[in-house]
Amino acid sequence: MIRSIQTLLVPIPTIREHKLACTVMREQLMVLVHIQTNDGYEGWGEATTIGGLSYAEESPHSIKTNIDTYFTPLLIKERPTSTAQAMHLLNKNINGNRFAKCAIETALLDIEGKRLGVPISELLGGRVRDQLEVAWTLASGNTDTDIIEAKQVIEAKRHRIFKLKIGSRSIAKDVEHVIAIKQALPDCRITVDLNQAWTELDAMKGIKLLQDGGVDLIEQPISMRNPAGLKRLKQHFDVAIMADEIVQDPQNAFYLAANHCADVFAVKINQAGGLKNACLIGQMAHLAGIELYGGTMLEGPIGTAASAHVFSTYPSINFDTELFGPLLLTDDILTKPLDYNNFGLTVPTGPGLGIEVNADKVYDYAERNLSRASANKNNLKINMNA
Template identity: 40%
Template structure:
């Protein structure tokens, strides 16, 4: 039997504590569940992928529990016995069996890329066309503490040269209160660091028209998904009247979504999460659509662990279209380390891991420690 043949697929749910609670518009979390996907070949190579969503099923309808059920029950039978270098055909066949479930498919896509690259003895970015840079900028997500504590956290990151731009979540508080909070932070950091916001699609049109100009006035440099993802006309209207870029996140989960955003001129930037887009292969198509339309792309995060983050770093370093930095800070939020050698963050950037596959090695003792019983 060929050494590239997939012998088995195994899924494991992990629960990793965070260094502090991470808040979204509708929820917060103090630990991040991860679904670890391991694909083993007959040649003895193991490739890993990671199923992860930002804070649970509120974002896209998936959770680690649904991903595990879908992968174990429906995707594994499609791929066991196939070759790991048949990624295109495998993913097409999975589409015939499972609709949507893009976060689950992304985990499998990454595991296939990792296993294939390790079998060849090359890094994953080689399968994506090769890296043209060896690191990518990383924006840090600030917490939901009082203004003075948030500013102090940002200034500490600046002093340590860890991050030079920051993102604040909005949408959970009264819009007037939320706006004044963020405006105060932006004004305190003006001239020192870039500040951007993510409203997670929680404001309606009138709220956005009323408060977004105030944020721009205060020095916010970029506004992410202020209104519901399907309301592209509203996003386009806001883009026309605001003096700062609009980034689409919830609005873009597929190449067709990217095409519609481009056609309607609804955003200046697209947040490309390799997780929500269904993996590395589909993410490449989305970036290509954006590039053709002159839209910038940002390496966004679902608060991935080290496997998902490493995959996104390889992607960003091999894609010139990812040209507005990244938020690939996920492992820095984790209170526990899952790798034998951590990812390297310094000078506002994260380095491209070196070595075959994703270039990272899991600490299997740590994996066992955080495995959900």
């Protein structure tokens, strides 16, 4: 049974600015959940978002507050004895909060796997692959810088698939940027991600130019509130159209699959509301003939390992993954980093998540974040009283 649940905000700077249509990231504030049981096991989960509330309806601070205020008292009081019971309890009593639920489920599956001596992938139906190819996102915003960065990671055999974040500039400038990179990397697959930045009319113009320029995949070009528009784009263009932000829980994914709104689904464990939900979305997509792409919320190594376990179980994942989150951070919170080699990520094979978290480092970062928050609060009081 659960003895304690700690929710920690862990800030780690990124190696460079990461520019999206909706925000610019210079730091990733990870939300980590540390669960300990009465029989001596511990598990870790992660509920990281992209850019706080600029991307999704949950932010690191709201996730921590809701877990501490609602999730933890409920789980401690009701004392569920399995992951399934715990998630049923949470889903029955707490609406939404998909990111927070994902972190709890991940930590509980980590414990369950350790107790049984098997990787999480085996609890999810069993893996069919041990290696996942990983795309790298070029998001400096500067064409020459992005080309140099891409050639460096190709030379190091780290990545040969690239995603470009666009949508914050004019269509002409964005297309010029993308085509220049595609021409510099003719043998590499290129995806562009709009993060919903274009209107449907903009998308009709922009996608035509990108398709003619040899781009391989267009990710969420228009608002997630316009599934019919996404379907129209899918029917109009030959280049594959991928749904991302619009793919949320299994019920939502079922509607999208039944209506053939996209060629590809980007699946993210946090966005799906947990690992088992992400598996269910993958199964529905497979049955509907929709291709799969292993997405990321730019999680650190805990969420990345959890995602890898899920994606290793997919019957097919023809558009590969973008599980590069830990490589974007300036520090690692594992005692042994995840194994990135030969353009991909090796799925951990140990019990549970198959990783060992450096708890001392995690709690040190969390303490630093508390000190920073306290200092900011004091400065605000001083400014208000001035």
